[in-house]
Amino acid sequence: MSSATTILPPAMLGMLGGGQLGRFFVIAAHEMGYKVAVLDPDRNSPAGKIADVHLCAAYDDKVALQSLAEQCAAITTEFENVPASTLEFLAQHRTVRPAAASVAIAQNRVAEKNFFRDSGLPVAPYAVIQQEADIPAEDSGLYPAILKVARFGYDGKGQARIKTPEEAHAAFEKFGAEVCVLERMLKLDYEVSVVLARDADGNVETFPVAENSHLNGILDVSIAPARGDASIRDQARQLAIEVAKKLNYTGVLGVEFFVSEGRLLVNEMAPRPHNSGHYTIDACVTNQFEQQVRVLAGLPLGDARQHSPAVMVNLLGDIWGDGEPAWDQAYAESGLKMHLYGKHEARPGRKMGHFTVIGEKMEQTLQGALKVRHALG
Ligand code: ADP
Ligand code: MG
The missing domain is CATH 3.40.50.20 (Rossmann fold)
Structure with a gap:
């Protein structure tokens, strides 16, 4: 140090x-x-x-x-x-920390995609759309596709699913002819993510891989550690470390991946703790936010090991439809760790909080989490 x-x-x-x-x-x-x-x-x-x-x-x-x-x-x-x-x-x-240069890449999908590709990392086939004329032809092999605005998109916002070049033109217009990325729509087996911390001396600690499912483009459930093929988990950790190294990154970094037809592809990154890393608050020796403090303060990285299987579920404003959700039923689950963010107004699609269920075995932990999720609407 x-x-x-x-x-x-x-x-x-x-x-x-x-x-x-x-x-x-x-x-x-x-x-x-x-x-x-x-x-x-x-x-x-x-x-x-x-x-x-x-x-x-x-x-x-x-x-x-x-x-x-x-x-x-x-x-x-x-x-x-x-x-x-x-x-x-x-x-x-x-x-x-992180440096402005790292944040600049992560905040622009074009810069981000090009950075992954130029670093030799596997990504979904894509085209950069600066103007109408850049929209690829039918036979480009990119359709069906997703059009994503390069800047300020999050939680599935600024994205349109399209089948034809005509639909791509319409969606590009609708986004105000902003610079976009057109990405081939993949058949997803599942999605995973890795949160890591890298300090100023280049030491890295990766948290266990999370398996993520989304609803309407917003993260819904994270299961940690991810199930399925162990070699996918190992590769995801290695690729995330490679991303951080190539950026000469200092800070906490979240990297999202697609698993498509057995192959791992890098989707996007966040130069900060990540929603899919919230399980670390309750299930790891050091959580992703303590890790962020440690890197910023120049302290040695904390131990990122996970001590219990964990399932995290996001709580969106939608469940406040007719007053408060059924908290009493949620707290019937003894392994529940509730985290509400103190936001003033519950709006549909707004992240109001999350909970994590901690257990001994993944199967029961997942069942417990789904039961709470069901009880809360
Ligand atoms: P953001 O999280 O910034 O809204 P993402 O690019 O991560 O944007 O897209 C959100 C979700 O949409 C992904 O997690 C995935 O479920 C789905 N998605 C995005 N791109 C593709 C793709 N090329 N093929 C299939 N599904 C995709
Ligand atoms: Mg994403």
Whole structure:
């Protein structure tokens, strides 16, 4: 450990973004003895509400950024869409992890896909659509396909499933002729993800692989460790490490994969803790947010081993349809770990919380989780 750069409690750490990922970072940092300043323009942001300092301002507000740099020993982010100029500005004054260059790649699907391809990593066949004329012909082998906007897409937003070039033209128009990626629609066996932490000296700890299912483009259930072929799990961990190395990444990184006809393909990455890594809060020696604090502070990485099988289920605003969900029925499950994010308003599709069920054997753990999910609607 290079002790010259180690930041120890009770130093103040900075967080760009006040959502649930930021909130879990604040919780981990507090437990470890640090203070946290959060920058988020939303007065009611889940992380801002529990932070020591909440700078309620825009992400490019120079006065707020100056104040963050003055108050914090080091700064990180909970979302990839923070302006690159913000990270570059902060990096002139303080340690910023991950680096602006890594975030810039992760926030743009074109840069991200090209980076994977140029690094020799397996990806789904795709074309970059800068303008109408770039839309591939029927015989390109890319149809049926998914059109995805290059910037600001998440949870299946900014995506259209299309069968023909005509539909691609219509969808491209609908997205306002923004730069897009057109990707071949794959037959998915299942999806997996890997969360890892890489420190400034290049040491890496990977968390066990999660198996993910989505509903309407939003993560629904994560099963950890992933079931199925052990060699898929090993490959996923190796590929995730390769991604981090090629980026010379410092921080926590989430990498999503498709398993299609027995082959592993890299889908996308997130330069931060990942929803599919929430199971680590309750099932691992060190969780992904403590790992984020450790990397940022220059501490050695924590032990990423999992001690119990875990199944995580996201709770979206939809289940608040007619008042509060049936919490009493959920708490009937003894292995339940509930996490609600303190969001003010429940809207359909909005991530309000998640729960993880911990058990001894995967089969019963999964049954328990599905029972709770059913009880909550
Ligand atoms: P985001 O998570 O940013 O919304 P993704 O590219 O991960 O965007 O897409 C969301 C989900 O849509 C994926 O997890 C997967 O279930 C499905 N999906 C995306 N691309 C493809 C594809 N090429 N073939 C099949 N399914 C896909
Ligand atoms: Mg995704």
